[in-house]
Amino acid sequence: MGNELTSRSVDYAQWYNDLILKGGLADYSAVRGCMVIKPYGYALWENMKDELDRMFKETGHVNAYFPLFVPKSFLEKEEGHAEGFAKECAVVTHYRLKADPNQKGKLIVDPEAKLEEELIVRPTSEAIIWNAYKDWIQSYRDLPLLINQWANVVRWEMRTRLFLRTAEFLWQEGHTAHATSEEAIEEAEKMLHVYADFVENYMALPVIKGVKTPNERFAGALETYCIEALMQDGKALQAGTSHFLGQNFAKAFDVKYLTKENKQEFVWATSWGVSTRLIGALVMAHSDDEGLVLPPKIAPLQAVIVPIYKGQEQKALVDEKVHGIMASLKAAGISVKYDDSDNARPGWKFAEYEMKGVPVRVAIGPKDIENGVVEIARRDTKEKKSVPSEGVAEYIKALLDEIQQNLYSRALAFRDASITEVNSWDEFKKAISEKGGFVSAHWDGTGETEEKIKEETKATIRCIPLNNKLESGTCVFSGKPSQQRVLFAQAY
Amino acid sequence: MGNELTSRSVDYAQWYNDLILKGGLADYSAVRGCMVIKPYGYALWENMKDELDRMFKETGHVNAYFPLFVPKSFLEKEEGHAEGFAKECAVVTHYRLKADPNQKGKLIVDPEAKLEEELIVRPTSEAIIWNAYKDWIQSYRDLPLLINQWANVVRWEMRTRLFLRTAEFLWQEGHTAHATSEEAIEEAEKMLHVYADFVENYMALPVIKGVKTPNERFAGALETYCIEALMQDGKALQAGTSHFLGQNFAKAFDVKYLTKENKQEFVWATSWGVSTRLIGALVMAHSDDEGLVLPPKIAPLQAVIVPIYKGQEQKALVDEKVHGIMASLKAAGISVKYDDSDNARPGWKFAEYEMKGVPVRVAIGPKDIENGVVEIARRDTKEKKSVPSEGVAEYIKALLDEIQQNLYSRALAFRDASITEVNSWDEFKKAISEKGGFVSAHWDGTGETEEKIKEETKATIRCIPLNNKLESGTCVFSGKPSQQRVLFAQAY
Numbered sequence: 001m002g003n004e005l006t007s008r009s010v011d012y013a014q015w016y017n018d019l020i021l022k023g024g025l026a027d028y029s030a031v032r033g034c035m036v037i038k039p040y041g042y043a044l045w046e047n048m049k050d051e052l053d054r055m056f057k058e059t060g061h062v063n064a065y066f067p068l069f070v071p072k073s074f075l076e077k078e079e080g081h082a083e084g085f086a087k088e089c090a091v092v093t094h095y096r097l098k099a100d101p102n103q104k105g106k107l108i109v110d111p112e113a114k115l116e117e118e119l120i121v122r123p124t125s126e127a128i129i130w131n132a133y134k135d136w137i138q139s140y141r142d143l144p145l146l147i148n149q150w151a152n153v154v155r156w157e158m159r160t161r162l163f164l165r166t167a168e169f170l171w172q173e174g175h176t177a178h179a180t181s182e183e184a185i186e187e188a189e190k191m192l193h194v195y196a197d198f199v200e201n202y203m204a205l206p207v208i209k210g211v212k213t214p215n216e217r218f219a220g221a222l223e224t225y226c227i228e229a230l231m232q233d234g235k236a237l238q239a240g241t242s243h244f245l246g247q248n249f250a251k252a253f254d255v256k257y258l259t260k261e262n263k264q265e266f267v268w269a270t271s272w273g274v275s276t277r278l279i280g281a282l283v284m285a286h287s288d289d290e291g292l293v294l295p296p297k298i299a300p301l302q303a304v305i306v307p308i309y310k311g312q313e314q315k316a317l318v319d320e321k322v323h324g325i326m327a328s329l330k331a332a333g334i335s336v337k338y339d340d341s342d343n344a345r346p347g348w349k350f351a352e353y354e355m356k357g358v359p360v361r362v363a364i365g366p367k368d369i370e371n372g373v374v375e376i377a378r379r380d381t382k383e384k385k386s387v388p389s390e391g392v393a394e395y396i397k398a399l400l401d402e403i404q405q406n407l408y409s410r411a412l413a414f415r416d417a418s419i420t421e422v423n424s425w426d427e428f429k430k431a432i433s434e435k436g437g438f439v440s441a442h443w444d445g446t447g448e449t450e451e452k453i454k455e456e457t458k459a460t461i462r463c464i465p466l467n468n469k470l471e472s473g474t475c476v477f478s479g480k481p482s483q484q485r486v487l488f489a490q491a492y
Numbered sequence: 493m494g495n496e497l498t499s500r501s502v503d504y505a506q507w508y509n510d511l512i513l514k515g516g517l518a519d520y521s522a523v524r525g526c527m528v529i530k531p532y533g534y535a536l537w538e539n540m541k542d543e544l545d546r547m548f549k550e551t552g553h554v555n556a557y558f559p560l561f562v563p564k565s566f567l568e569k570e571e572g573h574a575e576g577f578a579k580e581c582a583v584v585t586h587y588r589l590k591a592d593p594n595q596k597g598k599l600i601v602d603p604e605a606k607l608e609e610e611l612i613v614r615p616t617s618e619a620i621i622w623n624a625y626k627d628w629i630q631s632y633r634d635l636p637l638l639i640n641q642w643a644n645v646v647r648w649e650m651r652t653r654l655f656l657r658t659a660e661f662l663w664q665e666g667h668t669a670h671a672t673s674e675e676a677i678e679e680a681e682k683m684l685h686v687y688a689d690f691v692e693n694y695m696a697l698p699v700i701k702g703v704k705t706p707n708e709r710f711a712g713a714l715e716t717y718c719i720e721a722l723m724q725d726g727k728a729l730q731a732g733t734s735h736f737l738g739q740n741f742a743k744a745f746d747v748k749y750l751t752k753e754n755k756q757e758f759v760w761a762t763s764w765g766v767s768t769r770l771i772g773a774l775v776m777a778h779s780d781d782e783g784l785v786l787p788p789k790i791a792p793l794q795a796v797i798v799p800i801y802k803g804q805e806q807k808a809l810v811d812e813k814v815h816g817i818m819a820s821l822k823a824a825g826i827s828v829k830y831d832d833s834d835n836a837r838p839g840w841k842f843a844e845y846e847m848k849g850v851p852v853r854v855a856i857g858p859k860d861i862e863n864g865v866v867e868i869a870r871r872d873t874k875e876k877k878s879v880p881s882e883g884v885a886e887y888i889k890a891l892l893d894e895i896q897q898n899l900y901s902r903a904l905a906f907r908d909a910s911i912t913e914v915n916s917w918d919e920f921k922k923a924i925s926e927k928g929g930f931v932s933a934h935w936d937g938t939g940e941t942e943e944k945i946k947e948e949t950k951a952t953i954r955c956i957p958l959n960n961k962l963e964s965g966t967c968v969f970s971g972k973p974s975q976q977r978v979l980f981a982q983a984y
Contacts (some may be wrong), residue, residue: 038556
């Protein structure tokens with residue numbers, strides 16, 4: 001079948017790539033660093049997007065759409081932002097091709113169609129959006145402005161990996177404007193909680209909420225809030241960020257508002273985003289050596305029914321029974337497919353749906369019908385069970401909830417077992433290199449120490465957890481005094 | 493208020509632009525030819541997108557996502573396509589900016605980061621998609637492949653107009669692959685009917701279904717099906733196209749499949765698309781000198797309630813009554829907003845919601861409450877009526893249906909009155925220049941005549957209607973024999 005995966009223990013990175021390709025989530029494309037999101041992967045993204053979009057709207061946000069291109073000069077306006085973002089970008093310099101006069105059928109860039117100012121394909125949209133906000137915001141009555149955008153962005157990454165790091169990716173970016181610093185901070189924190197809610201309750205992936213150190217902040221932010229998740233190989237993955245941008249962009253683009261007291265003040269900003277990278281996190285967190293394992297709440301297909309039969313007479317018998325079961329599952333709101341294609345044996349189909357991570361598989365044959373049962377296999381634990389076909393929809397509905405819960409509990413247990421408290425540099429190095437996971441250690445609060453630890457161990461400070469316990473200690477690296485532990489890990 | 497529109501009779505083009513801006517649908521951006529779709533306009537697009545997406549899925553299509561960039565050499569592969577599309581495009585030539593060594597804070601394109609092959613921002617995705625299909629299609633079992641993509645595309649138009657013609661626009665593009673020519677033609681026709689269904693039943697805009705002449709076909713197509721709508725100024729607008737692409741792209745990208753008979757054959761293709769241009773059509777077809785008029789089925793807001801009161805005591809009385817009405821409207825599935833903001837008088841609010849095209853406005857004051865009524869104004873006819881507040885949700889629900897139907901009937905009557913049959917060149921010129929609308933005339937079937945008519949009158953053949961009546965006649969321009977009438981018009 002050629003469908004075997006490299007096992008996780010042999011080569012985790014290869015296992016991940018195999019899985020994305022064989023699970024039908026994505027494919028490489030002819031454009032360096034860009035991927036094709038295949039229908040199954042896109043259906044997963046649609047389910048994730050729908051839930052997030054609902055959550056954004058429930059918290060008062062509206063969607064809009066801003067241009068793909070950012071004039072080069074706009075990127076220069078906010079210094080920190082330019083430093084962080086205006087580097088590895090796709091640059092549009094011309095607006096026309098023409099027939100090559102020297103080679104029939106070939107095209108060349110028309111040298112006469114050079115743009116006066118280069119356009120950058122958006123790596124993020126703060127600059128172009130704040131330039132629009134300048135015209136939209138006049139008075140306190142125009143605030144808060146709570147806008148989100150679903151879009152594609154491009155960052156010219158040198159080393160790319162499907163979903164985790166691609167030159168083009170899909171994401172949402174929220175960009176809000178507020179009258180006060182307090183309101184903006186509240187918004188940035190609120191969206192962090194929305195992200196955590198989504199990732200934990202829909203993706204079944206526990207996260208640690210925290211703030212980034214100054215070194216790891218978003219370019220142009222005063223504070224970057226983040227959620228950090230743990231993958232099965234012990235590496236951390238940043239699953240979403242929410243930034244308090246202060247008045248940096250308002251000042252760069254001259255966005256002021258008239259207060260109730262008739263004074264002109266600069267506006268306060270946030271931005272926040274999650275991307276198709278979440279699909280990479282989802283895959284790495286739950287899947288196994290047989291294939292994808294998808295949480296029922298966002299799986300494109302929650303159940304599949306495979307008929308077991310010999311000959312057309314048995315097939316007709318099974319078809320009739322399945323017809324009724326399909327109707328009851330659909331009535332219960334379960335997305336289900338009946339795979340009665342005749343070009344593969346049941347065993348092949350079982351393997352195929354395991355690869356695709358369909359949470360529940362139902363098999364049914366003449367014997368089952370005689371006994372009034374169906375065989376149900378759950379993808380997460382691979383347990384199989386004969387259950388009465390009467391009431392099977394309710395059974396599966398409850399089972400889907402149980403699988404969702406089990407995936408979360410399993411990931412939580414693994415994550416919690418992967419947090420190691422260390423109190424010396426030797427312990428630190430040992431934990432990072434041998435055990436992996438999060439290492440909780442005292443740190444002296446300097447960017448210098450952070451940099452040196454990164455150089456020696458490849459571990460970065462993933463976050464300073466929200467509501468972190470204050471306790472005096474000494475930095476594991478420098479021996480200087482410290483007020484709190486922070487979480488280190490190697491990361492994607 | 494500065495909210496008056498230029499009237500249609502004074503300057504139709506200016507009326508349209510004013511309306512898009514003052515109705516809050518879109519705004520100009522800092523990037524030449526690119527617009528910002530504002531929240532109200534984007535909410536309209538979301539409603540349209542949701543219905544279309546549902547229709548695509550109900551007809552067996554799935555969504556996927558392909559790269560934004562097309563390598564230049566890909567555009568060269570299909571000759572007709574290259575001729576038509578590889579011209580006015582955004583061309584990415586570099587992948588890095590760097591600090592300008594001569595000017596602090598400025599950025600320049602890094603000359604060392606020049607791409608080996610230029611990348612074109614997709615003007616349409618046939619090339620990049622068919623390159624992927626090459627790997628996805630091996631046997632007849634892989635067919636049909638029914639994929640749609642929601643995406644942004646860029647065409648470097650010289651003269652742009654909000655929604656109607658912008659450098660970047662949002663659209664969907666379906667790209668399907670089939671085993672036979674018949675199946676592909678059936679698909680192209682099916683999607684034309686889906687588009688017509690959507691535009692007529694959701695946008696309340698009657699369309700004429702037809703095929704384009706060879707001159708007007710999509711670059712690379714063997715047949716282009718289209719739906720044509722009529723705007724209030726008598727110009728036609730192409731609202732959607734569906735293309736039978738034959739084996740052109742399969743041959744250009746070498747996409748073959750193994751038939752049941754074990755033979756290698758080239759695959760047959762279609763593509764079809766509609767874009768944010770539809771919003772331009774919607775605005776121009778129904779709106780009036782007071783503002784937008786939006787069909788209830790896709791309006792972002794179907795009803796608005798405006799309180800009429802003096803002082804806080806009356807306000808409290810009205811609030812309580814509205815509270816109950818809001819609940820009953822929401823329960824009936826009506827999207828509704830209570831605008832009790834205290835920064836504008838009722839008259840100002842009335843004008844504002846007329847500008848925004850909200851189909852139904854409800855006004856309610858203490859007198860109304862005393863009499864057990866509310867005042868209901870419909871946007872399409874501007875009629876006002878006092879109706880019992882008891883059962884108002886049912887009343888509004890029925891009224892929304894009536895408005896939807898009325899908009900369609902009104903547009904249909906106008907369209908039908910705007911089709912003129914002519915039998916001589918003088919009649920033709922007179923109809924085009926004085927009356928506008930569609931002109932039904934005999935044509936000799938040559939591209940040459942078509943070109944000359946366009947040069948003299950700016951009218952193009954909008955379509956040869958499907959199921960066109962065959963009748964012998966003579967071409968109005970050349971006097972040569974003709975088998976059928978075709979529809980001419982000046983067009984957007």
